[in-house]
Amino acid sequence: MVASRSALALLSCAALLLTGCAGDGGNRDGTADGAGKSRPAPRDRDGRSEPGIGDFDKDGYDDFVTVEASRVSGGSWAWHVVVVPGSKSGLDAGRATRYSDVYSGPLLRGDLDGDGFTDLVATREPWGPDGKTEPDALYRAVIMFGGTNGLGEPVTVAAERQFLAMAVADVNGDGALDLIDRGKGAQEKDRSRIRGRIAYGPFDRDGAPARLVGQEWRAAGGGTTAGDFDGDGFHDLLFTGAPPYADDEEPGSDPIPAAAYFRGGPDGPVPAAVPKGLDNGTEDGVLTPLAGDVDGDGITDLLVGGGGVSAPADGLDTGQLAIVYGAKGGPGTGRRTTVYNQETPGIPGDSQGNDRFGAVSGTGDVTGDGHPDLVVNTPGEDKAGRFTLLPGATDGSGPDPSRATAFDAAAYGWESIKATLPPLDINGDGHADVVAETSGGLLLFPGGEAEFPAGDPKLTRAAKVGMDVRG
Numbered sequence: 001m002v003a004s005r006s007a008l009a010l011l012s013c014a015a016l017l018l019t020g021c022a023g024d025g026g027n028r029d030g031t032a033d034g035a036g037k038s039r040p041a042p043r044d045r046d047g048r049s050e051p052g053i054g055d056f057d058k059d060g061y062d063d064f065v066t067v068e069a070s071r072v073s074g075g076s077w078a079w080h081v082v083v084v085p086g087s088k089s090g091l092d093a094g095r096a097t098r099y100s101d102v103y104s105g106p107l108l109r110g111d112l113d114g115d116g117f118t119d120l121v122a123t124r125e126p127w128g129p130d131g132k133t134e135p136d137a138l139y140r141a142v143i144m145f146g147g148t149n150g151l152g153e154p155v156t157v158a159a160e161r162q163f164l165a166m167a168v169a170d171v172n173g174d175g176a177l178d179l180i181d182r183g184k185g186a187q188e189k190d191r192s193r194i195r196g197r198i199a200y201g202p203f204d205r206d207g208a209p210a211r212l213v214g215q216e217w218r219a220a221g222g223g224t225t226a227g228d229f230d231g232d233g234f235h236d237l238l239f240t241g242a243p244p245y246a247d248d249e250e251p252g253s254d255p256i257p258a259a260a261y262f263r264g265g266p267d268g269p270v271p272a273a274v275p276k277g278l279d280n281g282t283e284d285g286v287l288t289p290l291a292g293d294v295d296g297d298g299i300t301d302l303l304v305g306g307g308g309v310s311a312p313a314d315g316l317d318t319g320q321l322a323i324v325y326g327a328k329g330g331p332g333t334g335r336r337t338t339v340y341n342q343e344t345p346g347i348p349g350d351s352q353g354n355d356r357f358g359a360v361s362g363t364g365d366v367t368g369d370g371h372p373d374l375v376v377n378t379p380g381e382d383k384a385g386r387f388t389l390l391p392g393a394t395d396g397s398g399p400d401p402s403r404a405t406a407f408d409a410a411a412y413g414w415e416s417i418k419a420t421l422p423p424l425d426i427n428g429d430g431h432a433d434v435v436a437e438t439s440g441g442l443l444l445f446p447g448g449e450a451e452f453p454a455g456d457p458k459l460t461r462a463a464k465v466g467m468d469v470r471g
Helices: none
Strands: 014-016 063-069 077-084 097-099 102-111 119-124 140-144 166-169 178-181 195-198 211-215 225-227 236-240 259-263 270-274 289-292 301-306 321-325 338-340 361-364 373-378 387-392 407-408 417-420 436-439 442-446 458-461
Touching: 063 102, 063 407, 077 102, 102 166, 119 166, 195 338, 225 289, 236 301, 236 321, 289 361, 373 417, 387 417, 407 417, 407 442
Parallel strands: none
Antiparallel strands: 063 077, 077 097, 102 119, 119 140, 166 178, 178 195, 195 211, 225 236, 236 259, 259 270, 289 301, 301 321, 321 338, 361 373, 373 387, 387 407, 417 436, 436 442, 442 458
């Protein structure tokens, strides 16, 4: 697939979310119980530790979704949302849906209207497939509501001016999911500046939130990560990015920070000290962390990708992944931060320039032993990509690099490979699976108890699901 633009770069998402988003991608999620009854908000809304969060129609199979780039007339690119339902035999290309307007991520999952079905949030861009921008066009968040027949048509989030949904979270702990708008322009002197906002849930089917509240984030960049990082039942928010206007800062003005942190609470998010361990700059700026419960203790952790520290001969951006563990005192106040790279004993490969190990990562139980496993992308490995599985240690201490396994593009005959995250249970067997994007389509690596993958990876060709074909 085509390399993501900055508009698609995250985390999570989460979200990857699914949530929140960060690095090269990610997602942020949340849901209600199977009966649609109200219950305490789950601690991890990013889709990496809550079963069923990936299932839009509640048929027992998680569904795959991506923002996909394809060429249009005139040689320009257009970005579309592609949804491929899961089934007992894997990805069901025959039921794939393509939303053909121009969209960007992060793709966020969550039950926004409280009906028990997971919904999908994307951003509609202010131009059409022909690349032309309409007068006064704005970025608009849209919701595709889930139901027994899958996702419905996009409904615009009701908000004046542009609304960029960067994370889904329950920041006030009322059991309803909220959408976080980052705003535009961090500094007061930016005349086009738009304050951030919180669209508090639940949402109605016309896209209207229960209430819309302005919020001053006072943070640079646009990356957002959401999760309950202190285990108090309220979701917290981390904003990261490269500070703007570094060269023309007005004398005496307060610099805009590269990171800002807000703790959730009954009255909404409040500013708090930025967690330690976020020193993750690369040549291209600061990567937004992803989130997930890495050690299975019920508190969300930060997965911080970064440039890495290596010998000068290795080059820049070799990559490393730091796990900043969540704790009752906040992330980084409990367990010592763990750092992994391709020099860590047991992890295949070696550190080379532009490998970017750990740029995107996510958690899910692919081995079915009850312990979260860690999936790490190395997008620049041999210029083709690799993803690595670090199984969760049986003592619950987190990833076990001594049992790591790498999966390279060349081994499967493709020019590129990238694991999409979080891992989802596509075939409904109780094990999380990994769907990897390759130059020819989607490659499903099934999870299983004895080994990973539990069987031969199954290819769904790009053309069958309305994606652009490469290689």
